[in-house]
Amino acid sequence: MAGKAVGKQSVSFENPPVICGAGSVVGKKESEGPYGGYFDEVEEDPKVGADSWEEAEGKLQAKAAGIAMEHAGINKEKLRYIVAGDLLGQLMASSFGLINLGVPLFGVYGACSTMGESLGIASMLIDGGFADYILAITSSHFASAEKQFRFPLGYGNQRPRAATWTVTGSGAVVLRSAMAEKQEGERLSAKVEGITTGKVIDLGIKDSMNMGACMAPAAGEVIFQNLTDFGREPEDYDKIITGDLGMVGKDILIDYMRTRGFEITEQYMDCGIEIFSEDQNTQAGGSGCGCSASMLAGYILKQLEEGKWKRILFVPTGALLSQVSFNEGNSVPGIAHAVVLENI
Amino acid sequence: MAGKAVGKQSVSFENPPVICGAGSVVGKKESEGPYGGYFDEVEEDPKVGADSWEEAEGKLQAKAAGIAMEHAGINKEKLRYIVAGDLLGQLMASSFGLINLGVPLFGVYGACSTMGESLGIASMLIDGGFADYILAITSSHFASAEKQFRFPLGYGNQRPRAATWTVTGSGAVVLRSAMAEKQEGERLSAKVEGITTGKVIDLGIKDSMNMGACMAPAAGEVIFQNLTDFGREPEDYDKIITGDLGMVGKDILIDYMRTRGFEITEQYMDCGIEIFSEDQNTQAGGSGCGCSASMLAGYILKQLEEGKWKRILFVPTGALLSQVSFNEGNSVPGIAHAVVLENI
Numbered sequence: 311m312a313g314k315a316v317g318k319q320s321v322s323f324e325n326p327p328v329i330c331g332a333g334s335v336v337g338k339k340e341s342e343g344p345y346g347g348y349f350d351e352v353e354e355d356p357k358v359g360a361d362s363w364e365e366a367e368g369k370l371q372a373k374a375a376g377i378a379m380e381h382a383g384i385n386k387e388k389l390r391y392i393v394a395g396d397l398l399g400q401l402m403a404s405s406f407g408l409i410n411l412g413v414p415l416f417g418v419y420g421a422c423s424t425m426g427e428s429l430g431i432a433s434m435l436i437d438g439g440f441a442d443y444i445l446a447i448t449s450s451h452f453a454s455a456e457k458q459f460r461f462p463l464g465y466g467n468q469r470p471r472a473a474t475w476t477v478t479g480s481g482a483v484v485l486r487s488a489m490a491e492k493q494e495g496e497r498l499s500a501k502v503e504g505i506t507t508g509k510v511i512d513l514g515i516k517d518s519m520n521m522g523a524c525m526a527p528a529a530g531e532v533i534f535q536n537l538t539d540f541g542r543e544p545e546d547y548d549k550i551i552t553g554d555l556g557m558v559g560k561d562i563l564i565d566y567m568r569t570r571g572f573e574i575t576e577q578y579m580d581c582g583i584e585i586f587s588e589d590q591n592t593q594a595g596g597s598g599c600g601c602s603a604s605m606l607a608g609y610i611l612k613q614l615e616e617g618k619w620k621r622i623l624f625v626p627t628g629a630l631l632s633q634v635s636f637n638e639g640n641s642v643p644g645i646a647h648a649v650v651l652e653n654i
Numbered sequence: 655m656a657g658k659a660v661g662k663q664s665v666s667f668e669n670p671p672v673i674c675g676a677g678s679v680v681g682k683k684e685s686e687g688p689y690g691g692y693f694d695e696v697e698e699d700p701k702v703g704a705d706s707w708e709e710a711e712g713k714l715q716a717k718a719a720g721i722a723m724e725h726a727g728i729n730k731e732k733l734r735y736i737v738a739g740d741l742l743g744q745l746m747a748s749s750f751g752l753i754n755l756g757v758p759l760f761g762v763y764g765a766c767s768t769m770g771e772s773l774g775i776a777s778m779l780i781d782g783g784f785a786d787y788i789l790a791i792t793s794s795h796f797a798s799a800e801k802q803f804r805f806p807l808g809y810g811n812q813r814p815r816a817a818t819w820t821v822t823g824s825g826a827v828v829l830r831s832a833m834a835e836k837q838e839g840e841r842l843s844a845k846v847e848g849i850t851t852g853k854v855i856d857l858g859i860k861d862s863m864n865m866g867a868c869m870a871p872a873a874g875e876v877i878f879q880n881l882t883d884f885g886r887e888p889e890d891y892d893k894i895i896t897g898d899l900g901m902v903g904k905d906i907l908i909d910y911m912r913t914r915g916f917e918i919t920e921q922y923m924d925c926g927i928e929i930f931s932e933d934q935n936t937q938a939g940g941s942g943c944g945c946s947a948s949m950l951a952g953y954i955l956k957q958l959e960e961g962k963w964k965r966i967l968f969v970p971t972g973a974l975l976s977q978v979s980f981n982e983g984n985s986v987p988g989i990a991h992a993v994v995l996e997n998i
Contacts, residue, residue: 314783315734319758321784362982390659391851399743399802400976401763405854409987414663414851416771417989419745419761427760431775438782439658440665458743458978507735507758510749632744634802638706643753645761 314437317539319506319532325488326501327436328654331382333374334608336600337452337478343586343596348608349479350377356453356478363454364398367480368407370600371396371449374480374607375408378445382484383493389413389484390441393428396449396599397421397476398458403449413445421628422525422554423508424448425481425603426647429624430505432485433649442490449480450598459518459633472520472558474582475592481603483611499615503650506536510630512643518636521629522559522582522594528644529555529627530566536623536648537572544574548619551610552646553602553626554582556594581605602626614653624649658781661883663850663876669832670845671780672998675726677718678952680944681796681822687930692952693823694721700797700822707798708742711824712751714944715740715793718824718951719752722789726828727837733757733828734785737772740793740943741765741820742802743976747793757789765972766869766898767852768792769825769947770991773968774849776829777993786834793824794942803862803977816864816902818926819936825947827955843959848994850880854974856987862980865973866903866926866938872988873899873971874910880967880992881916888918892963895954896990897946897970898926900938925949946970958997968993 316322334349341352351373358369371394379386392411394404395418404417420427428446435441453463455476461467485502511528529552537543544550544567555563560580567574581602582595606624613619627646636642660666678693685696695717702713715738723730736755739762740747748761764771772790779785797807799820805811829846855872873896881887888894888911899907904924911918925946926939950968957963971990980986 315785364978364982365984395763397744398976399978400741400765400974402976402979405974405976405987406979406984409854409856412853414853415989416775416851417763419739419763421744431760434782434784435778438778438784440778440782441659507760509756509758510753512753630744630749632742632746632749634708634743635746635750638708640709640750643749645749645759 319535320504320539322504323437325437326503327433327485328488328501329483329499329611330486330496331378331484332607332611333377333482334604335370335373335480336604340477340479340585343590345585345609349604363451363457364402367403367449367451367454370480371403371407371447374482375445375447378482378484381497383495384443386411386413388443389445390443391416392445393418393432394447395419395424397455420645421630422597422599423626423628423645423647424599426626426649429649430507430647433502433505436485436487442487444485445482446485447482448599448603450476450600452476452478455598469593470519471593473593474521474554474556474595474597476598477585477596477601479600479604481607483607498654499611500651501654503652506532506648508532508646510643510645512641514641516641518631518642520558522556523562524629524642525627525644526555526559526562526566528646529563529625532646532648533625534570544572544577547577547621547623549579549622550574550577551579551622551624554597555580555627556582558594614651617653621652624651663879664848664883666848667781669781670847671777671829672832672845673827673843673955674830674840675722675828676951676955677721677826678948679714679717679824680948684821684823684929687934689929689953693948707795707801708746711747711793711795711798714824715747715751715791718826719789719791722826722828725841727839728787730755730757732787733789734787735760736789737762737776738791739763739768741799764989765974766941766943767970767972767989767991768943770970770993773993774851774991777846777849780829780831786831788829789826790829791826792943792947794820794944796820796822799942813937814863815937817937818865818898818900818939818941820942821929821940821945823944823948825951827951842998843955844995845998846993847996850876850883850992852876852990854987854989856985858985860985862975862986864902866900867906868973868986869971869988870899870903870906870910873907873969873990876990876992877969878914888916888921891921891965891967893923893966894918894921895923895966895968898941899924899971900926902938958995961997965996968995
């Protein structure tokens with residue numbers, strides 16, 4: 311097996327790529343949540359001055375990318391690749407939102423696990439010697455997601471207790487090769503020590519209003535595999551942070567991990583549960599690619615930068631839901647990708 | 655700049671990954687075209703025994719993956735990753751079609767350029783030392799694509815001359831590290847010498863029935879960049895093969911290349927023009943991720959394997975079209991990714 315591969319599904323980097331810049335942009339509701347003060351920019355206009363929700367989401371990506379590059383002390387000419395994706399059909403937000411950067415683009419899709427996928431691919435390309443700088447980015451938007459997956463907003467349809475609220479926001483990070491020259495003014499927050507890439511897991515759950523249940527087994531599998539591949543216990547991480555399992559998915563995951571022999575209650579945190587407060591009426595919590603990505607760029611990396619956390623496992627979680635597959639009666643499979651982040 | 659990067663947008667592999675197995679599955683119409691005899695399997699039932707077009711497309715992927723692994727002399731346990739994508743919203747065909755393989759999955763989206771993207775990422779992960787075996791796969795299906803992007807088939811809508819016909823088919827290749835142990839019975843056809851990753855190019859064309867025109871500038875840019883980065887002339891390639899520009903896109907590309915100082919008429923070939931014969935009534939030709947992928951797995955790799963071609967440039971081309979962005983009046987940006995394949 312290739313040298314950097316660890317165990318069944320993981321990679322340990324020889325020269326861990328560093329995160330040298332991050333940018334987070336969120337909407338008004340997110341700014342009113344408990345983490346409001348951490349985000350770099352709050353966009354009060356839900357349409358971000360655009361004509362459509364999809365275009366608005368693209369503009370969130372463009373803003374987050376700009377902030378991340380600024381924090382990294384680089385301009386777009388330094389970027390060798392962008393690895394980007396979003397929830398929309400044909401990756402509309404990424405395809406249109408990042409066009410002006412004019413950087414070679416790998417479009418990726420892992421539903422709300424996309425930030426884990428893009429960080430994983432970007433880290434391997436850097437450690438593999440193919441790039442010095444890569445931008446990893448994703449986004450979601452409440453209104454574009456509701457339009458894509460559920461009902462027109464004007465219907466005012468009711469939401470069950472297990473439903474989550476798609477975060478309006480984008481998170482971007484600039485990854486740099488550990489060997490590349492340091493830029494003046496860059497903001498080094500963490501290094502990517504390793505990754506564990508997830509499989510599609512389908513336990514046959516068909517309730518698109520309970521995505522936490524759809525994703526929890528995939529999260530559990532990838533966390534279990536990470537611990538196994540690296541020979542670690544949960545306490546080897548200061549935090550184990552999933553993307554958007556919400557209140558329902560959280561309980562399932564913790565139970566699931568117990569059946570696999572691990573107790574993670576102490577370390578566990580979910581971006582979806584954290585990003586909104588209980589009185590914001592989001593039922594089970596926040597969700598969307600932008601949930602874990604904006605929490606990463608806005609809050610999580612700052613904890614690592616300040617040394618409050620030494621090592622964490624960041625596990626964005628995705629529900630492979632499509633309005634077509636759902637309407638055809640299919641289940642909602644889950645996928646999750648784990649990224650080991652360490653302070654520097 | 656990192657060691658393996660060449661010029662502005664290209665990579666030259668230190669230990670070029672080898673393609674050690676390939677599988678192609680097409681529908682009935684494709685089997686009746688000029689290349690019908692080259693494909694591994696013909697699926698006469700457009701629904702492939704499934705209940706929906708999307709599920710049918712997923713089954714094409716599962717079949718192509720199985721054939722590719724068989725030709726590579728491996729089972730699924732050998733695969734470290736799958737890099738897969740398709741045209742459908744939320745990558746329905748890949749997400750559902752490959753679930754039973756149980757292999758860590760990177761979902762990718764580059765419209766019909768997806769095979770170029772998946773080959774590029776897979777090759778970098780292998781040359782970077784992260785995997786010994788990776789499956790790169792994509793697909794398209796006439797009926798699922800028409801449903802996703804255009805009109806219900808029952809409308810029998812008319813198709814303009816510039817329109818293309820989405821290929822029903824899937825192409826899969828197994829890439830192996832040049833350093834990994836050779837398997838008994840593997841079918842070595844070519845090595846991936848390098849790649850050139852494309853940018854999103856938007857000249858503002860809004861006609862979704864003329865995707866050739868939307869994609870040609872992206873193809874031209876990436877071919878120009880490949881020739882520039884590697885310091886090559888078109889005659890350094892036995893063939894320069896685009897994915898699905900069709901009759902209209904072909905002329906634009908050749909003109910475009912002349913404005914950039916290169917004459918490619920001699921080497922030029924387009925999978926979309928080739929896959930159907932004129933009397934098959936497909937207007938400008940075939941298209942879809944499955945067009946270039948099935949031609950690669952079915953025909954192109956065999957030419958390299960037999961030494962008829964020594965070195966080619968394979969350039970799948972994508973139109974970043976979504977029914978939502980199109981209905982909102984947006985343009986159709988293009989993207990293309992180039993892969994240098996050499997015989998062994």
